[in-house]
Amino acid sequence: MNPRHITAVILRQLYLYKRSLTRLMEIFYWPTMDLLLWGFVTMYLRKTAEGIPMFVSYFIGALILWDILFRAEQGVAVSFLEDMWSRNLINIFVSPISVTEYLVGLLLISTFKVIAAFAVTSSLGWLLYSFNIFKLGISLLPLMLNLVAMGWTIGLFTSALILRFGFEAEILAWALALFFMPFSAVFYPVRILPNALQAVAFFIPASHAFEGMREVINTSAFPVADVLWATGFNLLYISLSLVFFARIYKRVLMKGIIPKVGE
Amino acid sequence: MRILEVRGLSKSFEHGFFALKNVSLSVSSGEIVGILGPNGAGKTTLIHSILGLITPTSGSIEIFGKKLDHGNRLELLSRMNFASNYVSLPQTLTPWENLMVYALMYEVENPRERCARMLELFDLYHLRKKISRSLSSGQMMRLTLAKALLNNPEILLLDEPTSGLDPEIARKTRELLKDMASRQGLSVIYTSHNLWEMQEVADRVIFLKAGEILMQGPSSELLGKYNVENLEELFFKALKTAG
Numbered sequence: 001m002n003p004r005h006i007t008a009v010i011l012r013q014l015y016l017y018k019r020s021l022t023r024l025m026e027i028f029y030w031p032t033m034d035l036l037l038w039g040f041v042t043m044y045l046r047k048t049a050e051g052i053p054m055f056v057s058y059f060i061g062a063l064i065l066w067d068i069l070f071r072a073e074q075g076v077a078v079s080f081l082e083d084m085w086s087r088n089l090i091n092i093f094v095s096p097i098s099v100t101e102y103l104v105g106l107l108l109i110s111t112f113k114v115i116a117a118f119a120v121t122s123s124l125g126w127l128l129y130s131f132n133i134f135k136l137g138i139s140l141l142p143l144m145l146n147l148v149a150m151g152w153t154i155g156l157f158t159s160a161l162i163l164r165f166g167f168e169a170e171i172l173a174w175a176l177a178l179f180f181m182p183f184s185a186v187f188y189p190v191r192i193l194p195n196a197l198q199a200v201a202f203f204i205p206a207s208h209a210f211e212g213m214r215e216v217i218n219t220s221a222f223p224v225a226d227v228l229w230a231t232g233f234n235l236l237y238i239s240l241s242l243v244f245f246a247r248i249y250k251r252v253l254m255k256g257i258i259p260k261v262g263e
Numbered sequence: 264m265r266i267l268e269v270r271g272l273s274k275s276f277e278h279g280f281f282a283l284k285n286v287s288l289s290v291s292s293g294e295i296v297g298i299l300g301p302n303g304a305g306k307t308t309l310i311h312s313i314l315g316l317i318t319p320t321s322g323s324i325e326i327f328g329k330k331l332d333h334g335n336r337l338e339l340l341s342r343m344n345f346a347s348n349y350v351s352l353p354q355t356l357t358p359w360e361n362l363m364v365y366a367l368m369y370e371v372e373n374p375r376e377r378c379a380r381m382l383e384l385f386d387l388y389h390l391r392k393k394i395s396r397s398l399s400s401g402q403m404m405r406l407t408l409a410k411a412l413l414n415n416p417e418i419l420l421l422d423e424p425t426s427g428l429d430p431e432i433a434r435k436t437r438e439l440l441k442d443m444a445s446r447q448g449l450s451v452i453y454t455s456h457n458l459w460e461m462q463e464v465a466d467r468v469i470f471l472k473a474g475e476i477l478m479q480g481p482s483s484e485l486l487g488k489y490n491v492e493n494l495e496e497l498f499f500k501a502l503k504t505a506g
Binding site (some may be wrong): 003004005007008011012016018019082083086087088090092093094095096097098250253254255256 | 351
């Protein structure tokens, strides 16, 4: 693994974000809009649905944490798409940079995006709704890391599919993460789901992260079981996503379609 | 000294379509080889195979005396480069930023000096801080060529590199390539539909049709052998002969 190659991938994205207002909006604008809209809805509902304790904490906390997963996924998939859109992918694949180095660069860029977006959403949560996400204490870190890992997994799967099918698959960069949202129990407990979907939710790391968040808010206890399940599944899924990307890359070379993916 | 050797290279795609059929060729140090052929002849497939972007169905490619495979591809690529009109550089970056990114990827020594030198060479230095999107297509192509020479490659693969360039810049580019080939031993594999350009720049031409080599040799030799005035006449004669 050559650090200069990885730095090149990161530098290319940093140059892009340095001057692109539209790309910066992707990091700051949407999370801010989500937090404003759903935050005020939450405040309103709190007044009318007083039976649910910790309502604001559940909802605002879930919004902030879901955005971590979404930014992590976008950080990989949209950054990959940037090289497709600019017809730059062949230049990268004929340079001495390995696919692993390229993907590591994308994962690091994704981490920067998550940190930047989290700084905005957590500050707004505190300023607008007096919600301090850091009250989750040390539990916050493993919950966040697991959401980032799941975002990476979805981002890697999406990028592999885009590599294979070209622009036909680019919609997945926005759609695939949202597909998991209903089963991830973001805004409601898993027990609300029908039995069959509860079984599905069990295998989704994010559902454990959000259950864990609610447990911390309710009891202040570290959600050991949820963190362990989420970590275990994430390790499995991220390994599978890397294998999937490698297989797709090999297949694309066999079929000779890398030159066509940007068309 | 031979630095590229392609032996019996074939590539078939789905439905049994053969893009390359048993292609063999070699390129020596400092040689400029032009690949000619109509659309769909296999020129781009050949170049992409040499770059490792396409896995051949059979045959082998030897570069710098090493058989191109998954294990040494990146090492070999560090001594090569590529430019084409169907590949671009991010237009949201400035020419300077684009070259700096690739200077890191190719681990170029003294990257700032080298990037400045390349931009000067292609008359782009005064545009270095402009967003690449604002460059004309010819300027963008020059930037792509600047990237292709950034790592001082020993083998340069150019797929239609001068399309979009004005005649003066295209001429300068050809002169630069010829100069680098004779002075530094740069080997160039070059595809173009501009047969006059090919006749001027290539030491040797290879004529491909339907994935097969129809003829190869120095332009002057082929012109004499087939009793034609120029490569354009040869092109049409070859197409007619091959049916």
